[in-house]
Amino acid sequence: MDIFFQQLVNGLTIGAMFALIALGYTMVYGVMKLINFAHGDMVAGAAFVGLTIYTHIMGEAASLLAVIAIFLLTAAVVAFLGILLERAAYRPLRNAPRLSAVVSALGASLIIQNGIMLVWGPQMRIFPELIPQVSWEFGGVIVSLIQFLIMGVSLLLMVALYLFIEKTRMGAAIRAASIDQDAARLMGINVDRIIAVIFIIGASLGAVGGLFIGLYYRGITFNMGWQYGLYAFVAAIMGGIGNIPGAMLGGIILGLFNAFIAGYVSSTWADAFTFILLIVILIVRPTGILGERVAEKV
Amino acid sequence: MKHSDYYGYALFFLALVILPSFLDSRWQAVATTFIIFTIVALSQDVVLGKSGMFNMGQALFFGLGAYTSAICNTKLGMPLLASVPLAIIIPAFFGIILAGPIIHLRGDYLLVVTIGFNIVFVQALQNNLLGLTGGPNGIFGIDTLQIPGVDSGSQAAVYYICLAALVMVLMMLKNLETSKAGRALHYFREDPLAAESIGINTRAYKIFAFALGAGIAGLAGTLYANQYSAVSPEAFDFVQSVLFFSIVIVGGSSVPGIVLGVFVMFVLPEIFRDFATWRYFIFGFAMIFTMILRPCGIWPATYGKVPAYILKGKQHGKK
Numbered sequence: 001m002d003i004f005f006q007q008l009v010n011g012l013t014i015g016a017m018f019a020l021i022a023l024g025y026t027m028v029y030g031v032m033k034l035i036n037f038a039h040g041d042m043v044a045g046a047a048f049v050g051l052t053i054y055t056h057i058m059g060e061a062a063s064l065l066a067v068i069a070i071f072l073l074t075a076a077v078v079a080f081l082g083i084l085l086e087r088a089a090y091r092p093l094r095n096a097p098r099l100s101a102v103v104s105a106l107g108a109s110l111i112i113q114n115g116i117m118l119v120w121g122p123q124m125r126i127f128p129e130l131i132p133q134v135s136w137e138f139g140g141v142i143v144s145l146i147q148f149l150i151m152g153v154s155l156l157l158m159v160a161l162y163l164f165i166e167k168t169r170m171g172a173a174i175r176a177a178s179i180d181q182d183a184a185r186l187m188g189i190n191v192d193r194i195i196a197v198i199f200i201i202g203a204s205l206g207a208v209g210g211l212f213i214g215l216y217y218r219g220i221t222f223n224m225g226w227q228y229g230l231y232a233f234v235a236a237i238m239g240g241i242g243n244i245p246g247a248m249l250g251g252i253i254l255g256l257f258n259a260f261i262a263g264y265v266s267s268t269w270a271d272a273f274t275f276i277l278l279i280v281i282l283i284v285r286p287t288g289i290l291g292e293r294v295a296e297k298v
Numbered sequence: 299m300k301h302s303d304y305y306g307y308a309l310f311f312l313a314l315v316i317l318p319s320f321l322d323s324r325w326q327a328v329a330t331t332f333i334i335f336t337i338v339a340l341s342q343d344v345v346l347g348k349s350g351m352f353n354m355g356q357a358l359f360f361g362l363g364a365y366t367s368a369i370c371n372t373k374l375g376m377p378l379l380a381s382v383p384l385a386i387i388i389p390a391f392f393g394i395i396l397a398g399p400i401i402h403l404r405g406d407y408l409l410v411v412t413i414g415f416n417i418v419f420v421q422a423l424q425n426n427l428l429g430l431t432g433g434p435n436g437i438f439g440i441d442t443l444q445i446p447g448v449d450s451g452s453q454a455a456v457y458y459i460c461l462a463a464l465v466m467v468l469m470m471l472k473n474l475e476t477s478k479a480g481r482a483l484h485y486f487r488e489d490p491l492a493a494e495s496i497g498i499n500t501r502a503y504k505i506f507a508f509a510l511g512a513g514i515a516g517l518a519g520t521l522y523a524n525q526y527s528a529v530s531p532e533a534f535d536f537v538q539s540v541l542f543f544s545i546v547i548v549g550g551s552s553v554p555g556i557v558l559g560v561f562v563m564f565v566l567p568e569i570f571r572d573f574a575t576w577r578y579f580i581f582g583f584a585m586i587f588t589m590i591l592r593p594c595g596i597w598p599a600t601y602g603k604v605p606a607y608i609l610k611g612k613q614h615g616k617k
Contacts, residue, residue: 035406089586096593098405099352103547106540107585114579226537230413237410272421275414282407283399 002140007263008256013147013216015255016154020209021232022239022247023161024202030178030242031191031198033098037105038085040229041112042078042203046210047127047220048120050074054128067130074211075204082203083196091192109225117222124221127214150212157205158248165244170197178242231258234278240291249289306554314461323453327525328568330453333460334521335542336560337467340553341514342542344471347551348480349507350487352405355412356542358419359389359512361534363519365423368437368529369430378443378524385520386513393512394505401504416536423531436530443524460521467514468553474510483507548588550595558596 021043028036053073058066089108093101135144165171176184177194185191213228214220235254239246254274261273281289314333318326342356363385370381400411426433442451443459474480486493486500494500523529541563549555562584567577588596 029406035409092590093593096589099547100589100593103544104586104589106544107582107589109582110578110585111582114576114582118575118579230417234410234414237407241406268425269421272418272425275418278414279400279411282403282411286403286407 003263005139005141007259009141009143009147010263011256011259012252013150013255014258015252016151017209017212017216017228017251018232018235018254019248019251020154020157020205020212021228022235022251023158023244024206025233026236026239026241026244026247027174027198027202029236030244031174031181031195032090032094032101034090034101035105035233036090036202037102037229038089038108038112039202039206040227040232041109041116041225042081042085043206043210043213043228043232044220044222044225045081045112045116046074046078046207047214047224048116048125048222049077049207050211050214051125051127051220052120054130070130071208071211075207078207078210079200079203082199082206086195086199091195113223113225120222122222124219127218127220129218131215146215150216153208154212157208161201161205162244164201170194174198231274234274238278238281238288240288243288243290246288246290253289310557311465314464318454318457326453326457328565330457330460330521330525332560332565333457333464334518334525335564336557337460337464337518337521338515339542339545339549339556339560340467340471341511341518343546343551343556344474344511344514345507346543346546348474348487349483349504351401351504351507352409353412353508353511354409354539354543355414355416355419355536356511356515357534357536357539358412358416359393359515360519360522360538361419361423361529361531362389362392362512363516364523364529364534365431365437365519366516367520367523368440371440371523372437373430378441378520379445382517382520385516387516389516389519390509390513393509397505397508401501401508413536413539416534416539420531420535423534431531434531436528438528440523440527440529442527443520456525459524463517463521467517470514471553479503479506544585548585548595550592550598552595552597555595555597 021039024039024042025036028034028039050070053070054066057073058070085108089104090101093104131146131149133144133146135142137143165174173184173189174194174197176187176189177191181191184194209228209232213224231254232251235250236247237250238254239248239250241247254277257277258270258274261267261270265273285291317329321329338356338360341359342353345351345353345356366385366388367378367381370376370384371378396415400408403411423431423436424434431437442456445459448455474483482493482498482500482503483506485496486498486503490500522533545556545559545563549557549559563581567574570577573580592598
């Protein structure tokens with residue numbers, strides 16, 4: 001039974017990270033109907049930016065204040081990159097065929113991924129131990145400080161995002177734009193601004209996710225964006241892409257499933273089982289767990 | 299086809315036929331690889347370009363063909379030539395059973411599921427499924443294609459075998475375009491609902507397109523196994539699928555565009571060896587710029603009407 005609860009904790013931790021990253025996919029898809037393939041690489045980039053801020057700007061100080069500063073600075077840098085990405089790669093293609101934008105996103109992904117490699121090198125870098133290695137035992141289940149932090153901060157951010165989307169004027173505008181861009185524009189909503197806001201939020205949440213990946217797994221590589229990005233993307237699809245609570249749910253389900261497969265079956269088959277789960281879910285519910293049925297436009 | 303097209307193709311094939319006499323065997327090998335990847339990209343085009351289904355897992359069928367040949371040859375002792383029909387039929391069969399349950403999914407969902415299939419496939423290879431696939435190292439020591447009456451040991455011979463396959467595939471695709479099935483694919487890409495209402499069984503034809511694309515990719519897989527006499531999982535990774543996907547869209551879903559795309563993606567890096575570490579960085583920019591400047595691809599397909607997914611939200615009535 002211990003292994004069950006241990007994997008539950010591990011699964012919730014990675015699930016929280018997947019969910020954070022998945023929000024970036026789902027919000028962009030919701031408004032622009034575009035799979036932002038570069039998002040995963042932005043997440044990877046965030047880990048490297050955080051590493052550099054720590055070693056070069058912070059002078060390797062490891063206080064609580066420094067950790068918070070690293071998170072804020074990294075989120076700011078990556079949010080700026082997110083806006084830049086939207087301006088350069090997606091805005092010129094907004095009226096172009098769907099697949100052109102997909103290829104543009106793939107191109108952006110290649111640029112970021114290989115840009116990271118050219119700046120920081122192809123080898124694995126070790127992320128600093130910013131969070132002290134403390135852990136507690138609850139009846140045989142070990143929970144570390146970093147796991148608490150990941151779950152806590154992710155929950156906090158997700159609740160904040162949910163409130164922002166549901167309760168504020170800007171949130172209402174985002175919801176309107178995701179239902180119908182043209183109608184939203186007619187109602188006086190500045191869709192360009194909405195898209196910029198979405199990229200800022202998505203990139204910042206992704207940046208937090210990237211730093212968590214660095215803190216949790218310690219080793220970071222230039223091409224890890226595809227791996228985590230794909231998982232987060234699967235989480236977003238699983239929950240019903242474009243649906244914010246769906247992305248959170250999808251992330252948690254994916255993390256738990258992944259941890260239990262690794263714990264009970266085999267870690268070398270974990271990816272395969274994850275995608276089989278996705279395929280089964282999509283066969284049963286073609287638009288994801290919380291996705292709405294989209295009527296065919298005639 | 300216009301007259302200029304005929305001349306273009308004639309010149310192109312003439313160039314391909316005389317090419318090996320100007321190249322040493324290393325560059326002949328590069329040219330062979332170029333032809334193999336062109337066949338895979340053409341097979342991707344059957345599903346993505348001609349039928350408008352977002353398939354991002356074509357490397358799966360490519361790999362399935364390659365592994366079928368490799369296993370038949372090294373484990374069952376079949377000559378490589380005898381494995382060719384199997385290497386076409388097995389991927390085509392998998393194309394049917396994999397596409398069957400998912401074919402009704404909307405575009406982006408289909409794209410993710412095909413990525414998923416590709417990842418499951420590669421993981422199965424890496425985990426040495428049924429003890430047949432050789433795990434992460436793959437399978438080594440595959441024989442070469444022995445065609446009776448032909449000395450098929452040299453690199454030039456391997457090249458000509460691939461060229462013959464390419465010509466066959468192109469002729470088949472040309473026939474498809476004007477056949478009943480080809481027109482059905484064309485119509486449902488233009489407008490699935492209208493196609494359905496005039497009595498085209500879109501579901502059957504979608505699965506047919508998947509099977510055809512898979513079969514052609516499987517053939518390319520055999521050629522790959524023959525060329526390298528080894529197969530390993532990472533050659534059929536979904537990143538490879540992403541490249542084929544991009545080539546078809548950047549090329550504009552036409553034969554010249556696809557050939558150009560394969561050349562840029564797979565041959566240029568060979569020519570500029572030093573540029574290898576920079577290549578994807580630069581390709582990324584090239585992909586974005588191409589799409590911004592030419593949203594329908596470098597060389598858009600012009601047969602019939604422009605594909606519906608390319609027209610979506612854009613110009614009306616413009617060819």
